[in-house]
Amino acid sequence: MSLEASSEQFWLFGYGSLIWKPPPHFDRRIPGFVTGYVRRFWQASQDHRGTPEAPGRVVTLIERSYWEQLTDHHDSAPERVWGVAYRIIPEHVAEVKDYLDIREINGYTIHYTPFHPAPGVDPATLPSQVPIRTLVYIGTPENDQFVGPENPQQLVDVIFRSHGPSGPNPDYLFGLEKALDDLSPESGDEHVTDLSNRLREMISAQQQEHLGPVTDSPQQHHFRRAGSVDGQEETEKAS
Template identity: 70%
Template sequence: MSATDCPLPDEGEFWLFGYGSLIWKPPPHFDRRIPGWVTGYVRRFWQASQDHRGTPEAPGRVVTLISRSYWEQLTDHHDSAPDKVWGVAYRIIPERVAEVKEYLDIREINGYTIHYTPFHPAPDVDASLLPGTSEGHIKTLVYIGTPDNEQFVGPQDPQELAEHIYRSEGPSGLNRDYLWGLEKALDLLSSESGDEHVTDLSNRVRAVAVREEGKIQADIEILRAQSPVNVSPGLESLHHHHHHHGFHKVSSVDEQEETEKAS
């Protein structure tokens, strides 16, 4: 089912839940952004990305949600997960809902399907920003790469996954920038919004980056010692590429990156 086929979740109000890139890369035409959480799910880097953080020949890795009941049946090296999956809910301006639904359908073509889930706003959210609900939650639309989709890769050894993320890159940029962007965005939501799976992978990828950067620097020093005036500009450039860990604008593709698979 596409977003354009779906009814409005809450009597004319269209709310979208983001648990990955959507946290820091909003959809167009929203007028409210609410931090909070959903329950009953586990967030994992178990979805392949062939179109944004990888290629069909070398897919990257991005996050999806897995039902906790299904996850508990699996063998996961990260054997614990928070009860709350923190993220952000966006209310789309009513007159732009159809346009945003079409945008999301295009953005979410690589294995993600539509689901609805109750979203619980953080306690410090201004009540005036929330729709009137007697149960204290908002019904939100969310894109999930379920285990039966072709891009779902399932449990992976954390170190092997970190090495894979470090190496991967696609039209929207480096896979590791996506991981570090998610880690930073989660840390900014709340004092309790961190995710051990994301944090551990981020630390492992940082260690890989230090290791690989050290190898490149060592190669440069060897070449300088052998021929001080003929160090390859390409090798110097590669060292600079690995040294840069900040966010960057890569192309217009970046603006169209999928809701839960962005940088």
Template identity: 75%
Template sequence: MSVHDSMVPVELAEFWLFGYGSLIWKPPPHFDRRIPGWVTGYVRRFWQASEDHRGTPEAPGRVVTLIDRSYWAQLTDHHDSAPEKVWGVAYRITADRVDEVKEYLDIRETNGYSIHYTPFHPAEGVDSVLLPQAGPIRALVYIGTPENEQFTGPQDPQKLAEHIYHSHGPSGPNREYLWGLEKSLDALSLESGDEHVTDLSNRVRAIAAQQEKESGPADKLRAAYSLADMGTESSQHHHFRRAGSVDEQEETEKTS
């Protein structure tokens, strides 16, 4: 159990899910409220292997997880600073679908992620009508802790960027996950950017630019269409909407 679990009541009438990775732009099914905001006490890092979405068992990709800040402070990380607030979004799942969504998430998050609860702080300016209470909201979050076998720990940023650039899984290229996260975070708030994510994104863009110089026109055209599709999908998911079916979701977060 996370140390954050003891800071909030055990039971509340509403079920909220916090997403800090792909859930930001690829919502879970059956939600009726989407609230931007942040949690504290954690650091977001691309230190979780992905064998099922952005990589394969033979060649795992990399997705984000949350690191307890006190544990992270003991490590040697090339990105030696991190914002106090980890920004993301919280989704309220409709009451009649909570059990279904929990079961679905448990199945989808088997690749190294475990359940935790943490206080979620809504961003300033969120309409109070959308909130169940004043102050933090108790939210479920999936975290790949250092004890799980998919946890990679600190990595050289350039080597990590090269790994992300070359990785590909059933849900698509690993680099699209990275760029989608960067774009989605930047859209949440003026302070929601993440230096770790931005630096990796810039490094991967530089690798992609170099590869484009060395590739033919057909390859460049395919890359352009891929990025255009990703941008359209990301912008569409920033609106409140209720997902119609679990089967319609290509990928539910590692929450990646």
């Protein structure tokens, strides 16, 4: 089904930066989760949180059945990948599609997945059919920016050093950690938490060596509704 054909009820699932940096022209934002996937910092970012010469790292979704065949230093993952679903205002679906094609261009492709609203969400905000069919951007293992499993400390070192047009790579990791903590008591992600803790240790060690100040928290972001396209960000990269 094309985005245009489903424009009356176009829902987008975000599991990475889209959680705290929403798309333009949405009128509903619902926390919840998808199943059958694992979230990992296994996607290189040459266009937002790094450069072609020194790519950063951002999250992608891995099909759980594929992930279970791999050797991952983080050998457990929650059954639910938490994030948010956005309903896009019908008359702006085409515009948002163009925006997302730019934002998610670096190795991400379009997929669809059922989204389950969090318990306690006001039923009046939900469509008549639940779970919700949502569009999601995923960097699959076949794309050339997929890096696969990495040693966590080496991965954090890459994030620590990386910076791109959208800002420092550490801001992305800390932003995701905070955004997940704010969604639900159940929305934590051990992979994200472990990387964040390792990164805080690196930042603390750098500060103790007097190598210059480094922020360990993302800037505050404010959600907006029905706005204009005013920026680009790394993929979600549904996410």
